[in-house]
Amino acid sequence: MPLAELESFLREHQATQRLQQARHNGAESSQTLLLLDDEANILRALTRTLRRDGYRILTAETAQQAFELLATEEVQVIISDQRMPGMSGTEFLGRVTELYPQTLQIVVSGYTDLKTVTAAINEGAIYKFLTKPWDDDELRLVVQQAFRKAAMLKVRDQVRQTPDN
Template sequence: MDIALPELEHISRQLASLERPKKPKMLVVDDEPDNLDLLYRTFRRDFNVLRAESGVMALEVLAAEGEVAVIISDQRMPEMKGTEFLSKTVPQFPDTMRIILTGFTDVEDLVDAINSGQVYKYITKPWDPNELKAVVQRAVETYDVQKHRTEELRRAQSQTILLGTLVKVTQEATGLEQALEAIAKTFGETYEADGCTLQLVEAGKPGTLQGNYGTALPSLGDDPVVQEAIATQKPQVKVNESAEEGVLAHLVLPVLFQSASIAVLSLRWGKPFSLQEDELLRLYLAAQQIALALTCVRFGQDWRVAA
């Protein structure tokens, strides 16, 4: 069951090669068009800059565009103050960095907003472009760190759910087909795959029993990546392999029991999806728990028939 680090590193690099650097998103909010234009010109080279002339419009932009790395908002605007607008963005976008521009001494509003974590920094008008750029740079770095931590926590929680599902399948599944479907669904959801297949191996080839989640491939038996995973008993990956079928990355993990491949787990993504080496190792080890779950289900099935 040992997997050499260079193999995991190779797979991680292959998946990472699909990631194309993208400009982070920024939302600038000000009721003065000249200020909006100035902010846009200041940051357009490094950011995908979205604009809004009020807090209400800014909320609509976020609803349509999703999370942004940084919001820069004027404090004094009609209808809604900047701090009020920013407070409304916290529940849905907790990792976003929020910066207030103010030409007034609204000490109470600003102190409350900063203390409650709604505002990362405030800048007084007229602002110095270099100072603002430096503040935004630090804000983006903080955003990246927070997103990484949030993603790590989410994946750790998903891993716990995944292992819990394997235990539940072991205890409750009444047959192999039901178990295969439940396990494929859980792995597919945990790793945000567009398609996931768990298929039993018979005589060294993918057999007839399988469980599917999402978009299924016509046949795993004809796939050289699957054949290689079974033959070598090691994870295999292929990127950009089936563009016409919407498969950008295909990761295949052999499921081993007593030094034999008893099943293969196929995860497929139609969009860039990266996994670090430690995440790949956890995924591989979780896949090996499938062998125990399937063996228990098969034993339980045989036991019920005998009884």
């Protein structure tokens, strides 16, 4: 391995170790999940499915409420409905990507406008798309993978910000 790649690898490895140790000691903020859906019963069902995994769960029924939460809370993963009044899920998540690029976004929807969803995925606004009704185990796995990826993005960002010794 070339020296420059080795140094980068070691810095990333050390940052990963520090992040894991901070989590173990409770110093790292909890894994926070934002749920956005205009139907309260869907928010309750999602919360019921995901709360057993130990996530800190925030809920919003409008995009405006979600933006207010994002302005005050550190959120790693967002699950949004696609069809909502005022702003579609992909439009909301596209704006989130611009404002909070480290946040991973998942769409869960019963409506599949393939062209819109495909464009959003290809532009990087959506991490995953799941359909309603969702499979609880699949949803839990996708959210777990999203938190893992968010943690790796955070480590990489920390490594990039660490000055070379």
